[in-house]
Amino acid sequence: MSDPIRQLQVSAQNAARHLTGAQADRVVVFDLAGRKLLDMAVPVTSVAAGGGGGEEPEAAEAGWSERKGRVYFDGTLVPLSGRKLDLLKVLIREDVADVDQLRPAWKGSVVEVKTIQWTVGELKKSLKELFGDFPGDIIVPTGSGYSLQLR
Incomplete structure (x- = not known):
């Protein structure tokens, strides 16, 4: 960086x-x-x-x-491991990641938007535990997807 x-x-x-x-x-x-x-x-x-x-x-x-x-x-x-790690990798690479950009974390499986939203929520919880001193939300929803605020 x-x-x-x-x-x-x-x-x-x-x-x-x-x-x-x-x-x-x-x-x-x-x-x-x-x-x-x-x-x-x-x-x-x-x-x-x-x-x-x-x-x-x-x-x-x-x-x-x-x-x-x-x-x-x-x-x-x-x-982190599994889907949370895969989602984090996408959020690191993209300024704003929409649902279609997050789907590859499921490695070809069909995944519903609600499942993606729930997993992003779980990732947010894990990151907040790891970076508890970071003020505010680490991942925020945007009009078209999600944005990683901790840079």
Whole structure:
């Protein structure tokens, strides 16, 4: 991901873990004269705090990434599987995913809209448990589908 703010947040998390073994919760930047230039919260997630199963990609990336069929957020494995994982992959790739774009998560099976809606709701619950500090809904309905808000 090319967003410099997200990259700064991930770098702060990685530096804090490396230096202290703790999770960073703020990024504060000063200039050489000691003036505060930046003071912002770093999204702290329960996934990043220790729920990832110890598997991380080679290099931490800001935001969502996918490697070898697994999904990572800020370089930490997101522990999902099955349809929820397949739906999340579609939502990561698409700004807005409509029902037809979500159907491949059922791998060729005929699936009704209500089933897709229910599974998206279950994915929302799982993501809220993993990213409980994220303000608001992580997945929101749009006029034509669903949008992943946590980027």
